[in-house]
Amino acid sequence: MKLSQLRGIRIFISLLFFLSISLLFLDFYNLVPSYTINYVLYLQFIPSLFKFINIISISAAGFLFILLSTFLFGRVYCSTVCPLGILQDFISRLSKIINKKKQYLKIKDYNWIKYSFLAFTVISLIMGSVVFITLLDPFSNFGRIFSNLFNPILILINNFTAVTLEKFNIYLLYPVELKNFSIITIIITLLIFLLIFFLSFNKGRLFCNTVCPVGTFLGLVSIFSLYKIFIDEEKCNSCNLCTKVCKSGCIDKINKEIDFSRCVACYNCFNVCPTGGMIYKNSLLTSLNEDKFDSKRRELISKTFIYFIGLTGISFAQAKIIPKKENNIPVIKKYNSSPPGSKNIEHFTNTCTGCHLCVSSCPTQVLQPSLFEYGILGILQPYMDYKTAFCNFECTICTEVCPSGAILPLSLENKKLTQIGKVKFIKENCIVEIENTECGACSEHCPTKAVKMIPYKNLHLPEVKEEYCIGCGACEFACPTKPYKSIYVEGNPIHLTAKKLPVEKLEEKIDYKEEFPF
């Protein structure tokens, strides 16, 4: 195989990853079967690493393959698997289409910036917070850009088309309701997207070599890569074409050196080199001859490695849930519920990277990005928002799609007994009590009959039995009282198991030959 073929292969694979992952986040018709998601996202570094820490299983070992590939050939991940990297390539391509003469230049290494971001991320992780991962992880950022920015746009287009078709009595498409429009989430996502757009439009992969902690980490690994890209000084005629196509700006034309830790393995340079002066070479043989690494870098590398090795051993601890303190609101929740399968709020807030795949997959849209519902450090992590919707009794999609193991798989049978919160009834707010009319919206929606209507002053009043409640929030959602709900779900910080409603056989004999009672 010729080295110049590598670029084509890289582009082909990257499109496969990019399109399939994009589809997951734009699938508002829920057409993609959720079991395929685990395969598509298997190689995503941070989600896989987090899931592995939680379930220690080969089914979550994708990140090991990434480490291996990096040890062998450098940051192949960044140009083929990482959807945010590929998105940046699209943006760079756009800038090239607009300005045909655009060329890349050598860029400074900005080591202090990238290592600071990596250090902050690792230190905050050790201290038990994923907030830096949430904000910096490329996969999660990609997910948020697609589910919070592109998905709504696509939905608007869909809705416009559906409404137009509907005028001709064609109901092939249907409008999809955007039930909650969290403006803060959109602003945060938009700011990050604009930063990425600006950097990649002007400077190629600068984001990957300054902000992205995964890029920086894999860059450290790639210092030890077995095969690296070198400039063959004998063949090089100093035409400088390689520098002009290098998205990372990591080729030093004067010294004829490549900073391989910043190389994202796009292989553009192989294609343009007229003399075949770019080579993929076994670095062990090379570095025996000449050691190009200074001792300072070695030290930094080893320290960072210690952090990461430490990380895997450290149990994720420390509660950081700040209870809501809004005493002027009659419905005061101490905890909001975390999704079923997340075991407890602590596990969830310590593992979720805020990619919002569950948010865009949830058929009822009950999962919404949080602002302060889990405290400031839990920002953007999804919570069960019963004002918007309620959890479908027969559904386990979020437990199937979560790539980081924040929401672990649950069988439908177990999900139906997993108590993520408990029902609370405020009789003084209830229609039956205030208006003296029937209502029963809560009990109607309750799938476990933890809320049951019992006779009360010629009417029927809800009676709640917490032990049967799973905290799906159907009652809270359905409750029509204003301004405050009369029934709500108090989140369980640690998920429990609900009791099953005892089954009694109905004693009723039907005689099909009997006359009608009228």
Place this chain on the structure above:
Amino acid sequence: MNRRNFIKKSIQTGFAAGAVYSIGNYSNLFASQLISDTPDLVAIKGGPPNVMFDKAIQYLGGMKSFVKKGESVVIKPNIGWDVSPEGGANTNPVLINIIIKHCFEAGAKDVYVFDHTCDNWNRCYTNSGIERATKDAGGKIVPGNSENYYHEVELKRAKNLTNAKIHELILNSDVFINVPVLKEHGSAGLTICMKNLMGAVWDRRFWHRNNLHQCIADFPSFRKPDLNIVDAYYVMKRNGPRGTSRNDLVEMKSQIISKDIVAADSAAAKLFGINPDTISYINMADELNVGTKNLNKLSIKRIIM
């Protein structure tokens, strides 16, 4: 079709429907020599839902007494819950399928099926089996999930539900067929024909806030279904309207069909084992002259298979 003229349209539809009825009665004479006088209500039991419907509709002159050539039909089943057909929480898909087939045989141009579901609508449509049943019969399943489909109307005869956003298919279709399933209900007592129409409006919470029973009685004062078909095959006797398991059901294998929505509710209540006088919305609807709850005034055809 200009949606702004929906009231005009519904009046027209009313006339058209009226005309249909009268023509229907005459055509019976030719259709079947066995039936001399069309009953007000047909009750049948003992067979599968489709067989019962095939038989029962004949006594009302067949579907052609209700659906004329080239007309559009909307069928409103109960698809409220993400529950399989055996759960009895939704209308039996077998029944929906056969009704659509009858509509097409009568010459219907289009047959639409929708419900404003309580659970996620996509899952309800699929798991109730009604989406499949509709498509198999050639009908069109229409989403009811978007406020966009619902248009504000004034309900002149209503006491509490004086304004509501109602699904455009109910407003625009020539023929409106209501196909509820008979179930126990925590606060309404029973959910049958009138209660089923809650799924034709956008804002259900308004009904709960403004005397649920009165609102249930108010809706048909605006637009009465042209035909009501009560599915009482699997009947949920407790833990309604969603049910918790099949243990909540009794296999009654029955069906009640009538043009009179109040009479159909009244008969279904009796079938269930509850005195209809104890259900407020039946009394209220009777007072509003939406129909009659007094079954003694009606001619009833009873069939035991």
